[in-house]
Amino acid sequence: MVFSSLEFLFLYLAASMIIYFAVPLKWRNAVLLAVSLVFYGWGEPVYVFLMIGTILIDYLCGYLTDKYKKAGRIKAARAALIAAIVSNLLLLGFFKYWNFLIDNVNALLGVSIKTVTVDLPIGISFYTFQALSYVIDVYREDAKVQKNPVSFGAYVTLFPQLIAGPIVRYQDVDDQLREREHSLVMMSSGVRTFICGFAKKVLLANSAGAVWETFRASDTVMGSWLGIIFFSFQIYFDFSGYSDMAIGLGKMLGFTFRENFYYPYTSTSITDFWRRWHISLGTWFREYVYIPLGGNRRGRARTYFNIFVVWFLTGLWHGASWNFILWGLYYCLILVIEKLFLLKALNKAPKAVARIYSLVLILFGWWLFVFDDMGAGLAFLAKMFGAAPFTSAAVNLDALSNLLLLAVLAIASTPLPKKIYYKLYEKSAAARWVGTALAVAALFVCTAYLVNSSYNPFLYFRF
Amino acid sequence: MIKEKHSHIDADVEQKTLLDEARRNKTRDRAQNVAVVALFFAFIYIFAILFWVLPDRDVSREENRALASAPQFSFESLASGKYTSEFATYMADQFPARNFFVGMKALSERILLKGENNGVIFGDGGYLVKRFDVTDYDTLKRNVGAISAFSKAAEDAGVDVTVAAAGREADVADSVLPAVYRGATDGYWTALADDFASLGVEWVDLKTPLKELFSRGEYVYYKTDHHWTTYGAYRAYEILAKQIGTSARSQDFFTVERASDEFFGTTWSAAGAKWIDPDVIEYYRFDGDDDLVTDRGDETFDGLYKRSFLGEKDKYSSFLGGNAARIDVTSKSGGREKLLVIKDSFFHSMAPFFAADYDLVIVDMRYTTDSVAKIVTDEGIDRVLILLNAETLGEECGLGRLAMGVDAFLGN
Numbered sequence: 001m002v003f004s005s006l007e008f009l010f011l012y013l014a015a016s017m018i019i020y021f022a023v024p025l026k027w028r029n030a031v032l033l034a035v036s037l038v039f040y041g042w043g044e045p046v047y048v049f050l051m052i053g054t055i056l057i058d059y060l061c062g063y064l065t066d067k068y069k070k071a072g073r074i075k076a077a078r079a080a081l082i083a084a085i086v087s088n089l090l091l092l093g094f095f096k097y098w099n100f101l102i103d104n105v106n107a108l109l110g111v112s113i114k115t116v117t118v119d120l121p122i123g124i125s126f127y128t129f130q131a132l133s134y135v136i137d138v139y140r141e142d143a144k145v146q147k148n149p150v151s152f153g154a155y156v157t158l159f160p161q162l163i164a165g166p167i168v169r170y171q172d173v174d175d176q177l178r179e180r181e182h183s184l185v186m187m188s189s190g191v192r193t194f195i196c197g198f199a200k201k202v203l204l205a206n207s208a209g210a211v212w213e214t215f216r217a218s219d220t221v222m223g224s225w226l227g228i229i230f231f232s233f234q235i236y237f238d239f240s241g242y243s244d245m246a247i248g249l250g251k252m253l254g255f256t257f258r259e260n261f262y263y264p265y266t267s268t269s270i271t272d273f274w275r276r277w278h279i280s281l282g283t284w285f286r287e288y289v290y291i292p293l294g295g296n297r298r299g300r301a302r303t304y305f306n307i308f309v310v311w312f313l314t315g316l317w318h319g320a321s322w323n324f325i326l327w328g329l330y331y332c333l334i335l336v337i338e339k340l341f342l343l344k345a346l347n348k349a350p351k352a353v354a355r356i357y358s359l360v361l362i363l364f365g366w367w368l369f370v371f372d373d374m375g376a377g378l379a380f381l382a383k384m385f386g387a388a389p390f391t392s393a394a395v396n397l398d399a400l401s402n403l404l405l406l407a408v409l410a411i412a413s414t415p416l417p418k419k420i421y422y423k424l425y426e427k428s429a430a431a432r433w434v435g436t437a438l439a440v441a442a443l444f445v446c447t448a449y450l451v452n453s454s455y456n457p458f459l460y461f462r463f
Numbered sequence: 464m465i466k467e468k469h470s471h472i473d474a475d476v477e478q479k480t481l482l483d484e485a486r487r488n489k490t491r492d493r494a495q496n497v498a499v500v501a502l503f504f505a506f507i508y509i510f511a512i513l514f515w516v517l518p519d520r521d522v523s524r525e526e527n528r529a530l531a532s533a534p535q536f537s538f539e540s541l542a543s544g545k546y547t548s549e550f551a552t553y554m555a556d557q558f559p560a561r562n563f564f565v566g567m568k569a570l571s572e573r574i575l576l577k578g579e580n581n582g583v584i585f586g587d588g589g590y591l592v593k594r595f596d597v598t599d600y601d602t603l604k605r606n607v608g609a610i611s612a613f614s615k616a617a618e619d620a621g622v623d624v625t626v627a628a629a630g631r632e633a634d635v636a637d638s639v640l641p642a643v644y645r646g647a648t649d650g651y652w653t654a655l656a657d658d659f660a661s662l663g664v665e666w667v668d669l670k671t672p673l674k675e676l677f678s679r680g681e682y683v684y685y686k687t688d689h690h691w692t693t694y695g696a697y698r699a700y701e702i703l704a705k706q707i708g709t710s711a712r713s714q715d716f717f718t719v720e721r722a723s724d725e726f727f728g729t730t731w732s733a734a735g736a737k738w739i740d741p742d743v744i745e746y747y748r749f750d751g752d753d754d755l756v757t758d759r760g761d762e763t764f765d766g767l768y769k770r771s772f773l774g775e776k777d778k779y780s781s782f783l784g785g786n787a788a789r790i791d792v793t794s795k796s797g798g799r800e801k802l803l804v805i806k807d808s809f810f811h812s813m814a815p816f817f818a819a820d821y822d823l824v825i826v827d828m829r830y831t832t833d834s835v836a837k838i839v840t841d842e843g844i845d846r847v848l849i850l851l852n853a854e855t856l857g858e859e860c861g862l863g864r865l866a867m868g869v870d871a872f873l874g875n
Contacts, residue, residue: 043544187500191499
């Protein structure tokens with residue numbers, strides 16, 4: 001199930017909230033686990049068993065890690081940790097990467113091993129990473145062991161961030177699983193954050209996506225450039241909108257999750273960009289891969305090797321396809337160059353120059369990201385650089401009629417709207433009422449877009 | 464060492480600051496906080512309850528389609544994911560106040576200055592114009608080729624062929640369209656003219672004269688539908704009759720009947736523009752038109768109109784009863800010349816004018832695989848009218864089959 005759907009809001013959330021708040025505090029984690037499993041099973045019911053299996057394995061590994069560690073049996077603790085890492089990575093590897101591996105082996109060795117037909121369990125990349133963070137945190141004694149399997153299950157399946165992040169590290173919610181704040185402030189702040197994310201996804205991301213689809217096939221220079229620009233906005237508002245919805249839902253349930261995006265398109269370098277984009281993933285790789293590998297403490301060569309590993313994996317994490325790996329390595333290269341000398345120069349350069357530099361590189365990053373068919377990607381790149389007419393009547397039309405949308409998208413990517421909102425919010429009660437009314441209006445309008453998406457007049461246009 | 468900024472921490476700091484701020488102001492903001500939470504949940508629960516309580520609707524008149532009904536639950540369909548996906552469709556189709564929300568979406572697109580919604584442009588004066596971009600000029604070329612092959616073979620066999628292209632509303636409505644949309648289809652018409660010229664086919668341009676009339680404010684196209692009005696069809700008929708070589712009946716010959724003033728057409732449905740007024744459908748009646756017989760293959764009725772459609776959404780289908788592979792209009796007394804028409808639905812409202820003088824054999828290439836050449840030879844027809852609107856001309860619509868069986872002419 002996705003948040004931006006009628007059945008989520010008017011069926012699932014409506015029912016879950018009643019049950020959650022109707023039961024006494026000590027039952028709430030159990031309710032969370034139960035409703036989250038329903039959420040997870042909505043689209044692919046059989047994978048609920050996979051999920052339960054994951055929970056049990058990681059619960060057990062965490063339990064043993066802690067037990068052995070406390071008994072001073074470091075080797076045994078380490079074995080339990082490794083068991084958790086291996087089992088999670090095997091699951092992820094099988095469902096997400098097996099066919100990709102087979103395809104490449106086949107191509108490389110000229111053999112024809114059969115691929116398997118399995119659907120990717122939704123959210124597996126997110127929840128395996130979360131579950132891993134738990135066992136590692138316990139091993140490192142960054143978090144206490146969770147003896148209650150229900151609470152642990154609630155953490156792994158927590159529906160707000162189950163299928164699209166943010167990746168919540170166990171140590172960040174450890175305390176909240178035991179006790180959390182249910183208050184009007186949290187609830188109202190959660191509702192506002194959720195609506196904001198909902199609007200980002202439904203109004204901005206979907207509109208930008210529709211424009212990208214139109215321009216994608218435009219076969220013109222201008223159309224291709226505009227297309228990739230609109231795609232950049234689509235992916236940002238889609239993903240950050242989803243994160244906002246997750247954070248908002250979390251607050252409604254009493255959890256404080258860490259932010260996942262921080263105005264990435266205002267970055268003044270690529271180094272800066274990766275501190276603002278999908279923060280929870282960057283943090284995860286830093287904490288659980290880069291630093292354990294030695295980070296930057298083992299000499300220059302090792303540092304660059306570590307950076308390479310992290311970015312290869314970051315790319316691969318996004319999908320089982322070479323373009324994602326290239327996308328990761330593309331950023332690896334830029335980050336290394338920035339580390340060597342460019343960052344110094346960028347910090348001295350005028351902000352506008354640094355921003356344009358970042359945006360251009362990010363734009364080409366998205367070009368790598370969006371085409372998993374390399375041939376199509378190269379053809380598109382050729383069009384961007386002149387292997388097509390500059391523009392066409394239809395492209396002009398679409399460009400002009402989406403100009404306002406483009407402006408809205410650009411402004412919404414900056415901190416400006418939030419700043420203005422809070423400035424006004426402080427000013428007067430009237431402004432606060434306007435803010436409240438806006439939130440409710442946004443909820444209405446987003447619902448209208450969802451309802452309209454099923455509005456398919458049987459159009460006898462053709463007849 | 465470069466001092467690095469830690470935006471990931473900034474983000475959390477910002478979130479925490481805002482939450483602390485909210486906590487500090489919780490007494491001041493209490494009313495707004497209560498309101499936003501109460502309204503959010505009221506919204507969710509009211510619509511959730513209405514969804515369960517309100518009876519399901521079978522059809523959507525606006526969309527002219529059946530709406531999904533509640534899926535049958537079974538463990539197999541749940542396990543396969545079929546149940547949940549059908550449930551999503553069901554919920555969207557039966558959502559309370561669905562039309563209100565569709566209208567609201569249209570309005571917000573309008574406010575966003577989008578100029579269009581669901582592919583329909585908002586014109587001045589309540590005109591809803593379907594956007595028309597054809598980029599596939601190859602299909603156009605093939606279709607023109609097929610028309611050319613057919614008409615040449617027919618002309619050689621002594622059959623008179625008239626070819627005409629009608630404009631879509633987007634082609635003629637420049638005077639009410641926002642500036643960016645004006646002339647957007649000119650390139651297409653140039654290609655069309657070039658294709659005909661390169662094959663030496665004479666054709667009648669019905670777009671230019673109707674565009675002229677449209678710009679003078681005449682009601683030649685519907686505001687809420689993509690077709691021309693009956694009056695528009697009449698003006699096109701005048702031009703065509705001249706071309707075919709018969710004199711057009713004057714307007715006085717017909718009595719105008721106001722068949723419906725509640726016509727909400729296709730572009731109205733698509734745009735979801737609830738604030739637009741309906742169109743008027745007129746019938747141009749003449750003495751004896753009720754004595755003609757319309758034979759649609761599976762049904763036959765007297766006269767040229769199937770009035771039961773006037774009680775439905777799809778009122779335009781009352782002309783000849785809508786699309787069919789072949790429609791014959793014949794006079795009971797007989798003895799009239801036959802005119803064969805290859806057409807799309809634009810001809811339907813024009814049919815009554817030609818029916819005043821001819822028996823009609825009306826063929827829609829999209830629904831038939833019969834050889835037209837064979838019909839022409841078998842039924843001894845010596846006059847053919849090919850009337851298609853510009854969009855049909857540019858898409859796969861069975862026109863290729865026109866060239867099929869043209870050998871039949873050789874035996875004529």
